[in-house]
Amino acid sequence: MRRAIYPGSFDPLTNGHLDIIERGCKLFDEIIIAILVNPEKKPFFTIEERREMLEQVIREISHGSCRLLVEDFRGLLVDYAVERQADAIVRGIRAISDYEYELQMALMNRRLEPRIETVFMMPAEAYSYVSSRLVKEIFLLGGKIDGLVPSSVQALMKRKHGGS
Numbered sequence: 001m002r003r004a005i006y007p008g009s010f011d012p013l014t015n016g017h018l019d020i021i022e023r024g025c026k027l028f029d030e031i032i033i034a035i036l037v038n039p040e041k042k043p044f045f046t047i048e049e050r051r052e053m054l055e056q057v058i059r060e061i062s063h064g065s066c067r068l069l070v071e072d073f074r075g076l077l078v079d080y081a082v083e084r085q086a087d088a089i090v091r092g093i094r095a096i097s098d099y100e101y102e103l104q105m106a107l108m109n110r111r112l113e114p115r116i117e118t119v120f121m122m123p124a125e126a127y128s129y130v131s132s133r134l135v136k137e138i139f140l141l142g143g144k145i146d147g148l149v150p151s152s153v154q155a156l157m158k159r160k161h162g163g164s
């Protein structure tokens with residue numbers, strides 16, 4: 001049984017995240033989508049809202065025999081990964097610009113906990129420029145985010161932002 005952790009802020013979940021989850025399902029028997037609880041950040045969605053959003057979206061996609069779980073964690077990612085007996089951490093890399101930061105994190109995580117591997121996955125090219133940060137910015141400025149996030153996430157964003 002191969003278990004991976006897919007960590008992130010998921011504020012909000014984008015179609016790029018979803019693409020990585022679907023691809024990860026081809027490699028792992030179980031993926032725990034783990035939302036970082038970061039008291040220093042002021043998120044758009046609360047942890048509870050993000051958990052609900054992820055749970056709703058994974059009900060909507062087909063993931064075959066791959067088990068998908070949604071959890072949240074605080075503290076060091078590697079400590080959480082060991083506690084959950086994961087084999088690997090999955091991270092999506094969209095462009096070279098992501099790689100530098102992700103490599104630094106992966107090597108640091110390896111130094112902290114050599115038993116956990118980091119697996120980098122590439123989303124479809126169509127999502128190579130999609131980020132939660134830009135999706136939020138465009139949405140809050142009244143731009144269209146169709147096709148960038150699942151429609152249920154878009155509906156939640158509209159509901160949260162007074163129907164705009």
Ligand code: PNS
Binds near residue numbers: 075
């Ligand atoms: O979606 P994000 O914000 O890019 O995810 C970043 C995340 C959650 C993977 C990263 O911030 C993280 O692992 N935080 C937990 C604290 C930790 O382990 N820090 C040391 C990293 S080397």
